[in-house]
Amino acid sequence: xxxxxxxxxxxxxLTWQQGQELLESLASQIPALNGNHQVIIxxxxxxLTGSLEKTAGKKNVFIAAxxxxxxxxxxxxxxxxxxxxxxIGIPYVLVGHSERREYYHEDNAILAAKLDRALENGIKPIxxxxxxxxxxxxxxxxxxxxxxxxxxxxxxxxEQLENVxxxxxxxxxxxxGKTATxxxxxxxxxxxxxxxxxxxxxxxxxxxxxxxxxxxxxxxAVEIFSQPxxxxxxxxxxxxxxxxxxxxxxxxQ
Ligand code: PGA
Numbered sequence: 001x002x003x004x005x006x007x008x009x010x011x012x013x014l015t016w017q018q019g020q021e022l023l024e025s026l027a028s029q030i031p032a033l034n035g036n037h038q039v040i041i042x043x044x045x046x047x048l049t050g051s052l053e054k055t056a057g058k059k060n061v062f063i064a065a066x067x068x069x070x071x072x073x074x075x076x077x078x079x080x081x082x083x084x085x086x087x088i089g090i091p092y093v094l095v096g097h098s099e100r101r102e103y104y105h106e107d108n109a110i111l112a113a114k115l116d117r118a119l120e121n122g123i124k125p126i127x128x129x130x131x132x133x134x135x136x137x138x139x140x141x142x143x144x145x146x147x148x149x150x151x152x153x154x155x156x157x158x159e160q161l162e163n164v165x166x167x168x169x170x171x172x173x174x175x176x177g178k179t180a181t182x183x184x185x186x187x188x189x190x191x192x193x194x195x196x197x198x199x200x201x202x203x204x205x206x207x208x209x210x211x212x213x214x215x216x217x218x219x220x221a222v223e224i225f226s227q228p229x230x231x232x233x234x235x236x237x238x239x240x241x242x243x244x245x246x247x248x249x250x251x252x253q
Contacts, residue, residue, distance in 0.1 A: 001035075001036045002036065002206070002207060002208070002209050002231050003036050003037075003038050003165075003209045003231065003232075004036055004037050004038070004209070004225070004231050004232045004252040004253055005037075005038045005039070005040060005165065005209055005211055005231060005232035005233075005252075006037075006038075006039050006040075006232050006233060006235065006245070006248050006249040006251075006252055007039075007040040007041075007042065007064070007126060007165075007167070007211060007232065007233065007234045007235065008039075008040070008041045008042060008235055008239030008245055009042045009066065009094065009097070009213075009234055009235065009236045009239060010041070010042060010043050010044065010066075010239065010240065011066070011099070011236055012044060013240055014044075014240065016046065016047055016050065019043060019044075019047050019050075019051070020050065020054060022240070022242055023041070023051060023054040023055060024054060025242035026039075026041075026055075026061075026242055026245065026246065027054060027055055027058055027061070029242065029246055030058065030061060030246065030249060031249070031250065032059070033059060033060035033061070037060060037249075037252050038060045038061075038062065038232075039060065039061045039062070039249055040061075040062045040063075040064050040092050040126070041055070041061070041062070041063055041064065041239075042063075042064040042065065042066045042092070042093075042094050042126075043063060043064070043065075043066070044066065045065065045066075045067075045080055048063060048065060048085075048088060048090060049088055051063045052088070052089060052090075062091050062092055063090060063091070063092075064090065064091070064092035064093055064094060064126065065080070065085050065090050065092075065093045065094070065123075066093075066094050066097070067080070067093070067094065067095075067100065068080065068081070068082050068085060068093045068095065068114050068117055068118055068123070068125075069081050069082070069114070069117065070110050070111075070113035070114045070117060071113075071117070072117065081117065082117035082118050082120065082121035082123055083121055085121065085123055086121035086122055086123055090123060091123060091124060092123065092124050092125075092126060092165075093118050093123050093124075093125055093126070094125075094126050094128065094167075095111055095114045095115055095118060095125040095126065095127050095128065096111040096114070096127050096128045096129065096148075096152065097128045097169075098128060098130060098169060098171045098174060099174075102171075108147070108148060108151035108152045109151065109152075111127070111152040112151065112152045112153075112155060115127065115152060115153065115156065115164070119156070119160050119163060119164075124163045124164065124165065125163075125164050125165070126164075126165045126166075126167050126211070126234065127152065127153060127164055127165070127166050127167065128167045128168075128169050128213070128234070129145050129148040129149060129152075129166065129167070129168060129169070129192075130145065130148075130168055130169040130170045130171055130174075130213075130214070131144045131145060131170055131171065131172075132171045132172065133171065133172035136170060136172060141170070141188060142188060142191045145168070145188065145191070145192060146191075146195050149166075149192065149195055149196070153166075154199050158200045158201070158204045161196070161200055161204060161208065162204060162207055162208065164208065165208070165209045165210075165211060166192060166196075166208060166209070166210045166211070167210075167211040167212075167213050167234040168185070168188060168189050168192060168210060168211070168212055168213070169212075169213035169214050169234060170184075170188075170214050171214075172214075173213075173214025173215050174213065174214045174215070174236065175215070175236060175237060176214075176215060177215050178214075178215060179214060179215040179216070179220055179224070180212070180214060182220075182223045182224045182226065182227050182230070183227075185212045185224055185227060185230055186227035186228065186229055186230060189210045189212065189227070189229040189230055190228075190229040192210055192229075193205050193206075193208070193210060193229055196208055209231040209232065210229060210230065210231055211230070211231060211232045211233050211234045212224055212227075212230045212232075212233050212234070213233060213234030213235065213236070215237070216233040216234075216235045216238060216248060217235075217237075217238040217244060217248070218238065218243075218244045218247035218248055218251075221233060221247065221248045221251035222251045225251050225252060225253050226253060232252055233248060235248055
């Protein structure tokens with residue numbers, strides 16, 4: 001059974017005081033999570049250690065970093081390495097979020113290196129992919145996403161790939177209030193799984209969790225998560241509100 005995951009992405013929101021309140025509220029209300037249900041909360045770097053403390057002992061609740069350097073170590077002011085994240089016990093990291101690709105010029109080759117840095121330090125990457133609006137309008141989204149997967153992921157071994165979570169996030173649906181329909185999400189996520197199967201075989205593809213991201217909220221989570229190739233969501237805006245995010249967690253299948 002694949003992991004079904006509700007992942008929060010706080011982005012560059014919340015002070016640490018607000019973050020602590022949110023974590024306390026979540027920690028006290030998150031229902032006991034079944035074996036394959038997971039909650040992952042991606043917080044800003046300065047909050048990582050404190051967030052680990054706030055969620056300590058909560059089964060299947062994990063803290064993630066939002067970024068990782070493509071370099072191993074060295075004179076790279078402002079960067080945070082995989083080794084550093086591993087040394088404080090961070091189990092997950094976001095890689096390739098569209099905001100990183102767009103505003104910080106992270107291309108498929110840099111993202112491939114970031115995946116390597118995470119995996120060689122025992123950190124599981126949540127690899128984000130997804131097309132901009134003009135690609136969706138040309139109906140070439142399948143080929144676009146396939147290239148993202150090939151150029152960043154497919155140098156990994158099958159064993160490594162099993163430690164990667166894929167998040168499909170159409171850029172036109174992120175923070176816009178415009179959600180892909182559950183059928184649009186299912187169609188492309190099924191395609192993503194088939195592309196992974198072609199490269200690594202059905203058994204591996206079957207194990208990889210593929211999340212949907214882009215304006216997921218309490219009101220649409222059940223419908224989106226009910227699709228067979230949607231294994232949960234990566235949630236931005238709605239993850240900043242405890243009640244909203246708790247409802248999304250409860251929508252896991
Ligand atoms: P959103 O963000 O839920 O606010 O659309 C999703 C994301 O960027 O991961």
